[in-house]
Amino acid sequence: MSASDRSRVLVTRAEPGATRSCAALAERGFDAINAATAVLKAHEVALNLKGVSLIAVTSPFGASCLATATSERRLPVIAVGDVTASRLREAGFEKVNSASGDARDLLAMIRERAPEGEVLHVRGVDQTGDLSAELNARGIRARSEILYAAEPVSALPGAVWASLAAGATVLIHSAKGAERFNDLANAADQVEALLAARIVAISTAAAEPLKSLGVARLKIARRPDEDALFDALENRPSARA
Incomplete structure (x- = not known):
């Protein structure tokens, strides 16, 4: 996995929040990919x-x-x-x-x-x-x-799944978003890549739909807010495994 793959992040929250999160991650030096699973x-x-x-x-x-x-x-x-x-x-x-x-x-x-x-x-x-x-x-x-x-999206671009297979981290903001991303991965035949991916979730409740599937690598923010979520992504002390 290259350094660019390690810094690549799939943002799964619904729009319009996904666009804002991608911009905030870009300011932190991440290659954020909009993988919004729904539109509010x-x-x-x-x-x-x-x-x-x-x-x-x-x-x-x-x-x-x-x-x-x-x-x-x-x-x-x-x-x-x-x-x-x-x-x-x-x-x-x-x-x-x-x-x-x-x-x-x-x-x-x-x-x-x-x-x-x-x-x-x-x-x-x-x-x-x-x-x-x-x-x-x-x-x-x-x-x-x-x-x-x-309103759930019907599918995600192929670039999202290519990034997932290459080692991108999946960012989870809510349980519903986790469920929708799993459904989309199933439809795209990308479940194996999802199960092997690094998942960073905003809370235990948000992570539960993917945790119950047996994802291999899961990290949860210490507080249920986006600053703590981004800290978890960066492996700062405000995160927990």
């Missing part, structure tokens, strides 16, 4: 915020969709992570806090706030987990609103 599409939704005292947002794209779906900017908003929080602030939301973690951290922060009104969770169609159900089970009134969906 916003729904046209007019949000009903009556009775809502807190909004929970679990992805950067969800933050962008929320900004389009309502002109309200004064309600408190809690984001799952710092990138999502930054996107909300850029859109003009005035009261933004970040759980700086994953869905469990978000749930814990909402419970600490003990909101008196209803919690609105804005989400995608196939987003993992059900935050509103978790909150309702703990006595906090909550509901969810679907603002976007991921």
